[in-house]
Structure formats: structure tokens, C-alpha cells
Amino acid sequence: MKVSFFPGCSLEGTAREYGESIEAVCNAIDIELQELSGWNCCGASSAHATNEFLSIALPARNLSIAEKAERDLVTPCAACYSRFKTAEKALTGESPVDVEIPFKGEINILHMLEFLCREEFAEAIGRNITTPLHKVKAVSYYGCLLVRPPGVTHAEHCEDPGGLDTLIAKLGGESVFWPYKTECCGGSLVLTRVDIIHRLNSRLLDMAREAGADCIVTACPLCQANLDTRQEEIGAGKGIKYNLPIFYFTELMGLAFGNQGVDKWFGRHFVDPRPLLEAKQLL
Amino acid sequence: MAVQGERTFRDVVIESVGEEIFDCYQCYKCSAGCPISFDMDLLPHQIIRSVVFNQKEKALSSKTIWICASCETCTTRCPNEIDIAKVMDVLRQIQVESGGEAKEPRVPVFHQAFLDSIKKTGRVHELTMIRNYTQKSGDLKEKLKSGEWKNDVKLGMKMFLRGKLKVMSPKCEGVKEVRKIFKQAAEHKKK
Numbered sequence: 397m398k399v400s401f402f403p404g405c406s407l408e409g410t411a412r413e414y415g416e417s418i419e420a421v422c423n424a425i426d427i428e429l430q431e432l433s434g435w436n437c438c439g440a441s442s443a444h445a446t447n448e449f450l451s452i453a454l455p456a457r458n459l460s461i462a463e464k465a466e467r468d469l470v471t472p473c474a475a476c477y478s479r480f481k482t483a484e485k486a487l488t489g490e491s492p493v494d495v496e497i498p499f500k501g502e503i504n505i506l507h508m509l510e511f512l513c514r515e516e517f518a519e520a521i522g523r524n525i526t527t528p529l530h531k532v533k534a535v536s537y538y539g540c541l542l543v544r545p546p547g548v549t550h551a552e553h554c555e556d557p558g559g560l561d562t563l564i565a566k567l568g569g570e571s572v573f574w575p576y577k578t579e580c581c582g583g584s585l586v587l588t589r590v591d592i593i594h595r596l597n598s599r600l601l602d603m604a605r606e607a608g609a610d611c612i613v614t615a616c617p618l619c620q621a622n623l624d625t626r627q628e629e630i631g632a633g634k635g636i637k638y639n640l641p642i643f644y645f646t647e648l649m650g651l652a653f654g655n656q657g658v659d660k661w662f663g664r665h666f667v668d669p670r671p672l673l674e675a676k677q678l679l
Numbered sequence: 680m681a682v683q684g685e686r687t688f689r690d691v692v693i694e695s696v697g698e699e700i701f702d703c704y705q706c707y708k709c710s711a712g713c714p715i716s717f718d719m720d721l722l723p724h725q726i727i728r729s730v731v732f733n734q735k736e737k738a739l740s741s742k743t744i745w746i747c748a749s750c751e752t753c754t755t756r757c758p759n760e761i762d763i764a765k766v767m768d769v770l771r772q773i774q775v776e777s778g779g780e781a782k783e784p785r786v787p788v789f790h791q792a793f794l795d796s797i798k799k800t801g802r803v804h805e806l807t808m809i810r811n812y813t814q815k816s817g818d819l820k821e822k823l824k825s826g827e828w829k830n831d832v833k834l835g836m837k838m839f840l841r842g843k844l845k846v847m848s849p850k851c852e853g854v855k856e857v858r859k860i861f862k863q864a865a866e867h868k869k870k
């Protein structure tokens with residue numbers, strides 16, 4: 397199985413372990429990721445907040461390249477995914493926006509989570525599990541743009557999604573219920589309003605703790621970075637040590653697959669997940 | 680009522696988000712679920728009201744339009760299918776084009792630094808973007824004064840040691856096409 401892959405700007409930087417674990421997992425289940433040639437940044441919030449044309453045309457260029465390659469387009473970032481789906485709707489809807497970039501809508505645009513949860517990979521994933529994640533109690537954190545707004549994402553249960561929970565259970569872990577599956581982490585305010593980022597992430601961390609989880613699982617570089625890199629300072633401000641590892645879902649897949657790269661990925665985290673995993677005899 | 684033929688502020692917003700905005704019955708659901716409402720000067724339902732009443736200055740001079748995190752909760756939950764998150768976008772776009780000072784000036788400076796980075800290389804280089812933002816927003820000056828810079832350096836070092844700081848600028852073969860998109864975008868104004 398071969399698909400076009402849009403890594404997005406953070407996969408070589410802050411979300412390096414996400415990229416590495418995606419590669420490892422896809423290799424294991426025979427998925428070939430063909431990096432989209434000459435891809436450009438989707439524009440993220442900065443484009444849609446300031447210029448409508450830019451917010452459609454920047455993602456449109458990528459969609460057009462992917463359509464020419466005649467393969468579905470998969471991206472691991474919830475923000476890029478959202479911009480692509482929004483552009484798809486704008487370019488192929490009833491009154492299409494003209495950005496002079498051809499795109500007919502003949503390929504599927506998928507987030508990595510949605511893609512790997514497809515029925516066709518279920519058997520291969522099951523076959524690869526050598527280290528079931530027994531005793532890992534995780535809350536699934538979908539965040540905003542993977543599911544919202546449903547008119548763009550077509551998510552079936554946008555207030556209570558389930559794909560990540562099903563996957564955690566399949567890997568042998570316990571998916572713990574919590575009410576903040578799709579609450580906001582503040583995303584793009586990370587440099588401008590650190591106080592808001594602190595407040596939102598502190599709520600998330602508190603709720604995960606109250607739910608009895610020992611880690612949070614994410615599917616977006618922005619969510620992971622906010623929860624992981626800011627955790628120590630948020631805790632310090634409240635006199636708490638959260639110690640809640642924040643995983644990318646593909647890292648947990650790699651761990652369950654017995655992948656050799658896990659140590660390198662986990663070494664990139666601010667909140668080191670290794671003590672937790674050692675205590676659960678998973679490392 | 681506006682003079683016939685003259686487009687009002689409200690008309691410009693409706694052109695992008697649709698007539699549904701008149702269905703708003705001020706039920707407050709958008710504001711109740713908004714994660715940023717605690718720091719807003721106008722709540723999302725009040726923003727919608729200000730558009731319906733054509734109160735341009737009130738809407739554009741709000742802090743709300745800049746600190747809205749575009750989380751799409753309001754749009755998802757509105758019983759009348761009003762795309763409130765998009766209204767926020769359109770208001771920001773109009774404000775940026777007007778050239779006036781934003782109530783939360785750092786946010787548009789951040790967006791500009793982010794877009795400049797894309798224009799230059801086709802992709803965002805986190806390190807360059809952050810440097811440009813801290814210089815242009817006055818963040819750097821303030822942090823040097825308060826001593827906050829030490830924390831930033833510490834965070835940066837931690838990132839670097841974990842291999843999370845890409846030092847080299849990215850290369851995108853499509854950068855010429857990307858610049859063309861930016862040129863076209865400059866011609867597409869809201870007015």
C-alpha cells in the first residue's frame with residue numbers, strides 16, 4: 397500500500413519522535429509513505445486569520461500535487477489536516493473558490509490516525525503486537541481540529557470520538573474515560589499568550605490526573621508539544637509534579653510492536669516516559 | 680440602513696459566512712463552550728450581535744478576535760449552523776487590511792512572522808520564525824528587562840539537546856510557486 401505523505405513543518409523539529417515512530421510503524425505494516433514532492437506549509441492559523449485567499453491557495457497547491465500523483469494524501473498533523481479539508485470543501489463545493497490551482501477532489505485526504513484505524517490494517521496491526529501494553533492507563537486526547545467542525549471533517553462523533561480509544565485497547569492498554577477528549581490546548585497562542593496556554597493545559601493535566609490516567613495519548617504535534625514541554629512549569633506554578641508522559645499514538649504502537657527505536661523517541665520527551673514504562677515492565 | 684449600492688461592514692462579513700448569521704437568537708451556547716471566554720472582552724455571541732447590528736468599530740477593536748484560538752467549538756455547537764469561528768477569521772482579516780492597531784498587537788505580529796517564514800522558504804523554520812517574532816513584537820526587549828529570557832534559553836537548550844531544534848532552514852522546491860500565491864493573495868482584499 398502506497399500513499400502520499402505530507403509531514404508538515406514540525407516533523408523535522410519539535411515533533412521529531414512523531415515522524416520517527418510513524419516511519420517505524422508504517423514499515424512494520426507494509427505501508428509505503430511517499431513524501432509529497434515539493435510540499436509547502438499549509439499556512440496554519442496565520443493564513444486563515446489574515447487572508448482568506450492564502451488560507452485556501454497554500455493548502456490547494458499541496459492537494460493539487462497529491463492529486464496528480466493519483467494517491468491518497470495522509471498527514472500526521474491535525475492543523476494541516478484541517479486546512480486541507482477546509483480547502484477541499486472550498487475548492488469542490490457548490491460555489492468553488494478560484495485560486496487558479498487545479499484540484500477536482502478525486503483523492504482522499506486523511507489524518508494519520510484515521511488512516512491507520514482503517515479496517516484493512518487491523519490484521520497487520522494485530523499480528524505485529526509482541527508487547528501488549530498491559531496496565532497502561534491512558535486518556536485519549538483528540539484535540540480540536542481532528543474532529544471539528546464536523547461539516548469539514550465529517551467526523552461521526554465529534555464530541556465523543558472513539559478511534560484512538562479503540563486503538564489503545566487493541567494495543568492491550570486501558571483507555572480511561574475522561575470528558576476532555578476534544579478540549580482545546582490553545583495551539584497557535586503558544587508564543588503570544590503563554591498565560592492562556594498554561595491555563596488550558598493545566599485544566600487538561602488536572603482532569604487526566606483526576607480520571608486516574610498515567611499518561612495522555614495525542615495525535616497532533618501542537619497538542620503534544622504544549623502538554624509535554626510546558627508541563628513542568630505549569631506544575632511548578634501550582635506546587636505539583638504531574639509527571640504525566642504525553643505520547644504520540646504511533647509511539648505506543650511502536651512500543652507494542654517491540655520496535656527498537658522507542659528509546660530514542662522517548663529520550664526526546666520533556667517528561668521522560670521511561671520510568672513509567674519500566675515500572676510496568678514494558679521496557 | 681446603508682445607502683443602496685454601498686457595502687456595509689455587515690455585508691462584507693455575510694459575503695464570507697452567509698446569511699445564517701441573522702438566525703442567531705443569542706442563546707449563548709457558543710460563549711458557554713468557548714475555552715477562551717474567560718479572557719475575552721466581547722463573548723462570541725456578542726461578536727455575532729455586533730455584526731448583525733453592523734457595529735464595525737466595536738467588533739474590530741475587540742481583544743476577542745485576536746485571542747480566539749480557532750478551536751471550532753462554537754461553530755460545532757451553534758444550533759443555527761452559524762460559522763462563528765469563520766466570523767472571527769473574517770473580522771481579523773478586515774482588521775489586518777484596515778492597517779489599524781490591533782487590541783492584542785502581538786498576535787498579528789506572530790502571524791506575520793509565520794507567513795514571512797513561509798514566503799521565504801515555502802515552509803516554516805521554527806527557529807527563524809521565533810527569532811523574528813520576538814524581535815518585532817517587543818517580546819525580546821521585555822524579556823531582557825525582566826530576566827524572562829533565561830527561561831527561554833533554558834527551554835531552547837532542552838529542545839536542542841533532545842534533537843528538536845532544526846538549525847538548518849528547510850528547502851522546498853516549490854518556493855517560487857509559493858511566492859506567486861503570496862503575490863496573488865495581496866490582490867485579494869476583503870473590501
Ligand code: SF4
Nearest residue numbers: 703705706707709757
Ligand atoms: S450559539 Fe449560535 S444562535 Fe446561539 S448565540 Fe451563538 S451564534 Fe447565536
Ligand code: SF4
Nearest residue numbers: 713747748750751753
Ligand atoms: S473558535 Fe474561538 S470563539 Fe469559537 S469557541 Fe473556539 S476560541 Fe471560542
